[in-house]
Amino acid sequence: QQQVKQSPQSLIVQKGGISIINCAYENTAFDYFPWYQQFPGKGPALLIAIRPDVSEKKEGRFTISFNKSAKQFSLHIMDSQPGDSATYFCAASISGGYQKVTFGTGTKLQVIP
């Protein structure tokens, strides 16, 4: 119930293309869904986050789409750039208190020129 499934494990996209990473969860109590970007040898950095009261959130080239009924959410990176090459983790948690975050397994994105 605490698991967050993420796919694909790896992704190769041409520069300028759209990168799409998908996540699914089981626990309906989750109400906060962040995405993190991690470069090799560095800690994860918050990219964008969404709550279930909206179906989409956009920040620059990054968009989260959220489907509450299907318990799925996805990250879309528009106009992908070589600098976007990193590992991306979706996550889910329950608001408030000291609730821990459940991470997906990660997607290694490579954007080729």
Added chain:
Amino acid sequence: GAVVSQHPSRVICKSGTSVKIECRSLDFQATTMFWYRQFPKQSLMLMATSNEGSKATYEQGVEKDKFLINHASLTLSTLTVTSAHPEDSSFYICSARKRGGKNTDTQYFGPGTRLTVL
């Protein structure tokens, strides 16, 4: 804002010694700090949750006597790996959750500490 630092960034030690890793929230007070371990090409594995002034809560399978966590203030948590062995070699990452204000659900991560035990 929301910067978390870790020190040291890399440490190499001999088997049997203890290593302390510091995690600081530089521009905010942290309600809770978390310690993660990450193996190569894998996701983050939560080791323990640390609240200021109280004992840490360890995840199942994590030895509390081996991984000592102290959360002395709202801006500092330390992880001490006691009697380190080569299998403890890993990337250790801390994160902090803000106390009060907006975005209290967001975890802000430190840059990580690479521990190598010879």
